[in-house]
Amino acid sequence: QAHLVESGGGLVQAGGSLRLSCAASGRTFSSYTMGWFRQAPGKEREFVAAISWVGGTYYADSGKGRFTISRDNRENTVYLQMNNLKPEDTAVYYCAVDARRYRTVIHTTLREYDDWGQGTQVTVSS
Secondary structure, three states, X not given: OOEEEXXXXXXXXXXXXXXXXXXXXXXXXXXXXXXXXXXXXXXOOEEEEEEXXXXXXXXXXXXXXXXXXXXXXXXXXXXXXXXXXXXXXXXXEEEEEEEEEOOOOOOOOHHHEEEEOOOEEEEEEX
């Protein structure tokens, strides 16, 4: 079972940037797709972005052109660079590990990920 710790959230004005980090332990990090999800108050948790174990990436439409996901396998860390933030990006952001290793197809549904961090709050003011 993986242990994930997110950091980097905070309060930012619209148009600003944040870089989220997720430090992972407990699994062979480099063998798994890593995903970022978010949950706004009163809404369901939704997919944001993911990066496969071979470096392929996929983004939800909401973040395309503004968010960039990356990973550092030496540091067992996945990042989410968020630029041009909007008030609608306000949410708790979670990182998660794919339930199966070595998958090259990126999944966007929650049930395909089986370990989650505790989340980091991102608040974007208008």
